[in-house]
Amino acid sequence: MRTTFMQQIDLVMGGPGPEADISRASARHIAPVLTDLGHDVQLIDVDQQLDFARLRPNSVVFNVIHGRYGEDGTLQAALEAVERTSIGSDSAASRLCIDKAATKQVLQAAGVPVPEGVVVAADDPGTEAAAALAAADGLIVKPSCEGSSFGLRLVDDPALVAAAIADARTEVGALAMLVETRLRGQEYSVSVLQGGGEQLMTLSPVAITVADTYDFAAKYQRSDTGFSFVEDPELKQALSDLARRAFTACACRDLARVDIMADRAGRLHVLEINTLPGFTDHSLVPMAASHDGLGLPFLLEHLVLRAADRRVCRCKYHADEGVEHA
Secondary structure (H helix, E strand, O other): OOOOOOOEEEEEEEOOOOOHHHHHHHHHHHHHHHHHOOOEEEEEEEOOOOOHHHOOOOOEEEEOOOOOOOOOOHHHHHHHHOOOOEOOOOHHHHHHHHOHHHHHHHHHHOOOOOOOEEEEOOOOOOOOHHHHOOOOOOEEEEEOOOOOOOOOEEEOOHHHHHHHHHHHHHHHOOOOEEEEEOOOOOEEEEEEEEOHHHOEEEOOOEEEEOOOOOOHHHHHOOOOOEEEEOOOHHHHHHHHHHHHHHHHHOOOOOEEEEEEEEOOOOOEEEEEEEOOOOOOOOOHHHHHHHHOOOHHHHHHHHHHHHHHHHHHHHHHHHHHOOOOOO
């Protein structure tokens, strides 16, 4: 596969958050693929904030800065302010989905099932947080705004929630925390891809098997994490439908990964939405694309061309309005 529409692509990686190395791994994994497709790729490593002078005038910005700054709407808003085209969700959807508590509210309002939970403010030690939650199956403590399961803690005794929050904050800082009832069923991940006419397609749902929980170590460091593809047609359809509903409710764009978990009875709940999923050799979106016969080149080309089309539409709009636009 080789593109017939060569694009200048500024591949932006790194960032100020704890996922900077994962971001760089994503970028280095996809850069040669984009080059093989015939695109002109420039890698830009970001420390704190992107220096916009490093962007080429007519490039598509392919942002893979996961988590803080690159996935929380900050970079997206800055790019929008100067009318630069980038892949992925806009600033509003990115800002929403990085905040797990806010995402839960939007999903609940749309009738999408989510785990029961409470938010603990950044200045709250969390002493009373678990009082309203049924803890028969235990609780989970996690930062409301962080990625790759940083700061995730499992709590069997509600009396230990405050201690778990304090421990998690030693890892992620003084962030607001989310305390949720722990679901004990199978965990799944479903990639949603926005196509032409804004139709949504889902890649094959991935079932994730881990010794305890799908935390950072299970994602990127350990070798005992198992992945399989859901074959049961009814379950596959239910997961796909739920993922599309979540994607639509949060107004995501281009691509997102929806993490879903079942309870003991098999009832499905959306855990979170990742608007900028990883592209490393361990990542679930490339894994699902390969399984479905699409492959990483097709997936990347699709994202680039969607972003390029938005640039063309914007330039046409300015031309129609009589405004000069580079």
